[in-house]
Amino acid sequence: MDLFDRALGMSSDQMGEEMDAVTKEAFIEVALDANLIPRDEFAFVSPIEIGKVTKLDQVVGKAKTGSKQKGRTVAAAPPPESGADNDGDDPKVSVKDTREKQIISDAVRTNFLFRHLDDTMLETVTSYMTPRTVEQGEAVITQGDRGDFFYVIESGVFHVMVNGAHVHTYEVDEEQRVYPTFGELALMYAKPRAASVVANTRGKLWKLGRSGFRQVQTLASTAVTDPTKLLRKVEIFSALRYDQLLGLRDAMETRSFVPDEYVFNQGDAADGFYILTEGAAQVVKTEEGVEAEIMSLTAPSYFGERALLYSEPRAAGVKATSKLTSLFISREQFEQQLGPLADVIEQDRRDREAKAEVAAKQLEAFGLAAASRESFGFEAIVSSLPCGAVHLARHMTTDKLYLVRQELKSSLVERNEQERIPREIKILNQINEKGIHCASLPTLLRIFQSDSSVFHLFRKVAVCDLSQFCEAGALAGDERLRFAAACITQALLALHSELQLLYRNVSIDQLYVLEDGYVSLLNFQFAKFDDGSCRTMCGPVCSVAPETLRGESQTSAIDWWSFGTALFEMVTGDSPWGSSEGEDTVLLKNISAHTFGAIEVPEASTDCAKLINALLHPKPSERLQGPAVQNHPWFAQVSWKRLRAAELPSPCADSAQEFLNRLTLEAEDGGELSGKPLARGGPTGWLTDFDSC
Known part of the structure; x- marks a missing residue:
């Protein structure tokens, strides 16, 4: 069972979701490590390159980590646990006396991750916590290490250290029955520890690993399968x-x-x-x-x-x-x-072939049928990405500007994000194939690659991300703000109703302003089809919905919550949950404790402030979402049909043009990023001719 659980953990890391089945890659790696199959003789068929046999070592990547983008921590799926405190195992039930059970129960009830649990679930949490005795001077957690456990202090005094300096003390108050807790973020994702915790005296702790927490979340979820x-x-x-x-x-x-x-x-x-x-x-x-x-x-x-x-x-x-x-x-x-x-199946095949033919003719009309990396000159960097950058690029034959997203293969491998590329391409292709014509969704024209990079070519030119636009004051005034918000609304409605897709990444630094002043989605790295299985915390921490903290299955309601957070940031320049530069624990506690109607937005109009509060309802069932968002009084002046068809003039067009002019003047700074060459069929096993995806 231990080997299976380890493979299951690896599978969750690879897919970016909690998995209940083992992927082929994870199974093979665990089986080889356990000497169940011979390494030298083993080869397998890649799920991306059907028909191409590759060695196992070509798909073994490094563990995911969190990344920082403009002060917002982006959560990533946790890597497999290792070492003596391996949490890849089934959660172990530890025998406790009545006093110990009461201490743990009193402690976890006060923590935001467990407030929603009933007595039965709290009893389950208590049963999964295991003891750890520490000696004076022993480090419980070390700054910079990957998080693995959540702790309850039963006895002892513990010092919190940041860069060697003492910043806080945890101490039990028996009289008031206060038993401090720490390390809760380790249960949600594998962000490196922000501080060290060192025992100042001998003490006793109770710890809970991710496997136990996941099991409690699953038991506590009340989502009904559609x-x-x-x-x-x-x-x-x-x-x-x-x-x-x-x-x-x-x-x-x-x-x-x-x-x-x-x-x-x-x-x-x-x-x-x-x-x-x-x-x-x-x-x-x-x-x-x-x-x-x-x-x-x-x-x-x-x-x-x-x-x-x-x-x-x-x-x-x-x-x-x-x-x-x-x-x-x-x-x-x-x-x-x-x-x-x-x-029905045969008609679908004919429809797909007809759409592919239309797409080919569109490329031919644009002069891009034979386009490659060498067909474009990179003029400016629009924004940076964890694995690359978004470029303004000029097609040298037609002299037309396009948007190119470049991602370095070596960075994708280091972050274990290889599988994301074909998954994202599939989503972008479905937007095209299903004929979803929406001005705020991207049109993917081509995918090509060099030895070091993968390139996505998009038809619409972006001039900056929305956070840059806000910082420049380009959304000042209700009219501009409303237009940008309406663009985001129509994009989410299209994804939810026509693709049944959860975007899971609505954030002002993941939304882009186009040259015509429209706002568009672009990056689909966290997007997942709404099949009831999505639970993983991902995207910016300040945008996490409370139901995700409760371990409930994610629905389209999480995107409307994130939209509410983004709209607040568009108005005020900061997060409603505290500074986006602040500690993740503080942000998540504030999200968990939020009550309906508590958000004050004096900078916004009355209707805009009401919309923000309606979007940020802590109960998904009562949250404003779907077509009801379009019908909100703040959007009464919006012509949705004209907006979707890009026929509505944008009040932000002049500011967008200024950004574009600035980019073209900075053309000498926009060259292609350099990276370690990884040729097709090379050491990663996932590099294919993406033109066929």
């Missing part, structure tokens, strides 16, 4: 649009079964498809008169999907092992709703 999200996971439904999935969901009927009742038997005519919404079942197969279980099913899950394509007898039976509730649709009902599934 059947539509399950339908999207079914491979044969991948061609269906979201509105078709909604229609399919609405056409399904409820079927219930008692324990030991068969949903269907092996050999039965395949009549339809099931979604298991409550209870459990087992898949059974009978051979030579003996029935054997071949797998178990628990809600939420699905089965029987082949019946929608093939008229074959059931290859196995499904038997309820508890009271079971399911949603069912027959093949006849499905075809009444959408037509034969095989025809």
Whole structure:
């Protein structure tokens, strides 16, 4: 089990999400380390380069770390734990007496990460905490080390040291039943420790690792799985649009079964498809008169999907092992709703080919059909990125300006972000393929690479990020502010309704001002499809939604919360949770303690201030979101149709043009970033011809 948990932790790091399945790369690395398979002889097929065999060492990257962008800490998924305090294991239950349980319970109740837990969940947290005795002078945590555990002090005096200087003391107050805690950020992401904690006396601590915290979060989550999200996971439904999935969901009927009742038997005519919404079942197969279980099913899950394509007898039976509730649709009902599934899949193929042909003609019209890195002169850096930069680039044949995002391959490998590139390309391509015409979403034209970099070529020219625009005072006045906010609103609505995508990165230094004064999204490194599995804390800490701190499944509501935070920053120049340069713990505590209506924005108009508070409602179910944002009184003057089509003149256009003029004057400073060459098929195993992505 230890090896599996280690591989599961690695998988979560690679994918940037909490995973319940092991990736191939993680499995191979753990298996090789444990000498379960021979290293020299082993090769595997990369999930990105199907058909190309590569060595294992080509995909082993370094662990992710956090990064700083303009004073905002960007959270990254934690790397696997190592050493004596390996937290990759299952959380261990430690025996405690009544006094110890009460000490831990009293302590964690006061911490913002645990305030939302009920008594049962707090009892679970208490059971997972394990003791640690420390001697005088012993360092509990060391500044700069990667965070691993959260601590409760039962006894002793501890000094907090920053760069060798004593800045704070933790001491137990038995009379007031005050038991200090520290290290809580380690439960959320692997940011290096900001300070050291050293025992000034002998003492006793209780510690909780990330695995225990994740398990408590999962148990505490009350999110209900939408059947539509399950339908999207079914491979044969991948061609269906979201509105078709909604229609399919609405056409399904409820079927219930008692324990030991068969949903269907092996050999039965395949009549339809099931979604298991409550209870459990087992898949059974009978051979030579003996029935054997071949797998178990628990809600939420699905089965029987082949019946929608093939008229074959059931290859196995499904038997309820508890009271079971399911949603069912027959093949006849499905075809009444959408037509034969095989025809739907074939039509989707034709549509994709037609869109690819239109895209090719568009490139040809722009003179970019054969464009490569050598086709462009880099004139200026628009903004810096953790792995590269965003450039203003001129196409030397047509003399037209474009936007190019350059990312250094060596930096991507160092940050273990190789897998992000194809994932982001897939999202950007879907924006094009689905014909989502929105002035505030990027249009990806080409992807090409050199030995050291990957380049994304975008049609619309950006002149700066939104934080630079705000700092220059270019959003002063309600009209300019409203226009920029409306651009962000329409982009989020398009992603949520047409792609079912969570952006998870709404921040003024991740939004860009275009040359026409519109505001656009550009970087999709944290974006994930809304399938109910997103829980990971990512993006700027000051934009984290309270439900993420509570461990709940993320929905589109988190983007509207982040938009509310960004809008406050656009008005005031700082975060509503304290200075964006401040300690992460302080920011997160303020987010956790926030109550509805507590945000004061004297710099904003009355309607704008009301909108900010509505967006920052701590309860996702009551937060203003979706089309209701468009209908807010502050946006009453906005023509949404003209805005989406880029037909509405921007009041920010003059300031955007000034930024563009300044960039072109600084052309000599805009050269391509240099990096360590990593040729295609080289030591990372993920470098492909991205033009085919």
